[in-house]
Amino acid sequence: IKSRRIMPYKVILSISINHHVYCALVDINDYFPAYRHILKGFNMHSPTILVTGGAGYIGSHTCIELLNAGFYVLVIDNLQNSSEESLKRVADITGKSVTFIKGDVRDKELMKEIFSENKIAATIHFAGLKAVGESCAMPLEYYDNNINSTLVLCQAMEKAGSKNLVFSSSATVYGDPETLPLTENMPLSATNPYGRSKLIIEEMLRDLPESDKLKKTDNPWSVALLRYFNPVGAHESGSIGEDPSDIPNNLMPFITQTAVGRRTELSIFGSDYDTVDGTGVRDYIHVVDLARGHLKAVQKLLSKESIEGVQAYNLGTGNGISVLEMVKAFAEVNNVKVPYKLVERRPGDVAACYADATRAKMELDWEAGMSLDDMVRDSWNWQ
Ligand code: NAD
Numbered sequence: 616i617k618s619r620r621i622m623p624y625k626v627i628l629s630i631s632i633n634h635h636v637y638c639a640l641v642d643i644n645d646y647f648p649a650y651r652h653i654l655k656g657f658n659m660h661s662p663t664i665l666v667t668g669g670a671g672y673i674g675s676h677t678c679i680e681l682l683n684a685g686f687y688v689l690v691i692d693n694l695q696n697s698s699e700e701s702l703k704r705v706a707d708i709t710g711k712s713v714t715f716i717k718g719d720v721r722d723k724e725l726m727k728e729i730f731s732e733n734k735i736a737a738t739i740h741f742a743g744l745k746a747v748g749e750s751c752a753m754p755l756e757y758y759d760n761n762i763n764s765t766l767v768l769c770q771a772m773e774k775a776g777s778k779n780l781v782f783s784s785s786a787t788v789y790g791d792p793e794t795l796p797l798t799e800n801m802p803l804s805a806t807n808p809y810g811r812s813k814l815i816i817e818e819m820l821r822d823l824p825e826s827d828k829l830k831k832t833d834n835p836w837s838v839a840l841l842r843y844f845n846p847v848g849a850h851e852s853g854s855i856g857e858d859p860s861d862i863p864n865n866l867m868p869f870i871t872q873t874a875v876g877r878r879t880e881l882s883i884f885g886s887d888y889d890t891v892d893g894t895g896v897r898d899y900i901h902v903v904d905l906a907r908g909h910l911k912a913v914q915k916l917l918s919k920e921s922i923e924g925v926q927a928y929n930l931g932t933g934n935g936i937s938v939l940e941m942v943k944a945f946a947e948v949n950n951v952k953v954p955y956k957l958v959e960r961r962p963g964d965v966a967a968c969y970a971d972a973t974r975a976k977m978e979l980d981w982e983a984g985m986s987l988d989d990m991v992r993d994s995w996n997w998q
């Protein structure tokens with residue numbers, strides 16, 4: 616039976632053992648070995664997690680953690696900022712494969728079909744656009760992609776009664792912080808369209824538990840808003856990581872491309888901030904730690920002590936690292952040169968931003984375990 620839009624083909628497989636015939640409805644995926652789908656046919660107990668944007672940087676690392684923890688993973692991605700190669704590499708790393716659907720989360724019919732054809736235990740919503748500068752140049756595309764995708768997704772989830780959601784938010788929702796470290800209940804604001812799209816989505820999601828109360832539903836929403844600080848690094852295998860096709864916006868890809876000789880020097884934006892050495896301070900977090908935070912959030916949503924309504928969690932290390940400290944660590948650990956020059960501040964930058972991640976530790980049993988050395992080593996290994 617070929618399903619209308621979804622990649623896997625369902626076939627009936629029958630095998631005969633000692634005169635007993637066993638039948639199973641299995642998915643044959645075009646790209647990955649079929650064994651996982653065959654197992655799925657015989658054993659329906661492994662919960663399915665839908666990962667939107669799962670072929671991307673953070674999504675692909677999260678797929679590894681989910682597969683290793685025994686979940687069945689369904690990815691939807693339109694590949695506008697990624698390629699299917701990352702999912703093949705996820706399969707190589709884990710020895711297990713995800714089911715991949717090439718499509719757009721804003722496609723209502725497709726989302727309805729995904730939720731009607733699969734029993735989805737929880738959804739992690741990574742899909743979206745993420746470049747601050749680009750969002751200032753094309754705000755409507757950012758509002759369309761980020762907000763509409765979440766709206767369509769949540770409508771499909773509600774219709775299917777599948778109401779466990781992990782949402783990719785960002786420390787950018789704290790705007791220009793007044794006090795540090797940042798806790799989840801500090802004031803929220805936006806300084807650019809990208810940040811505003813995240814803030815609007817957070818607010819939209821916070822309306823859902825209220826509707827549950829009015830409807831007196833016995834199947835309420837459980838939503839984890841994960842506010843990431845500055846993700847860096849890559850899987851230790853060196854086979855998946857962040858691959859910006861354009862000139863990078865973020866510090867780490869700029870450092871790695873300078874070290875490898877693709878760029879002549881790094882411009883350090885601002886050396887007169889009120890920080891340890893005058894350069895900007897951020898809370899850099901290894902992407903594998905971040906991926907593990909998603910696994911913990913999913914496990915929390917599926918546990919007896921699930922989240923009631925909506926809860927925000929900071930995912931950061933709690934340590935502030937300056938640009939100069941990062942450049943120094945990168946050069947020392949990897950034994951490479953990173954030529955740099957000190958230039959004017961970048962408009963819109965804040966002096967310092969780092970997390971208080973106590974709530975994630977207390978409620979999700981998660982804390983970042985990887986060091987600055989791990990971050991710079993794995994970033995270089997991937998480059
Ligand atoms: P990414 O671009 O590598 O991954 C996003 C994925 O979503 C891509 O594979 C892209 O093809 C896909 N996508 C985009 N729009 C889609 C749509 N409408 N339908 C289907 N697929 C779509 O980005 P990432 O760094 O992995 O970020 C993932 C999420 O985390 C984003 O929502 C981003 O805003 C958020 N986030 C990222 C950072 C960061 O520094 N990387 C920091 C804070 C928050």
Ligand code: UDP
Pocket residue numbers: 845864865866867869881882883884885894895896897938961964
């Ligand atoms: N930064 C820099 N040179 C670059 C890119 C970034 O000096 O080429 C600085 C930036 O000013 C900030 C820090 O590095 O202090 C982190 O910037 P990034 O864009 O990676 O993250 P964000 O500012 O979004 O937290």
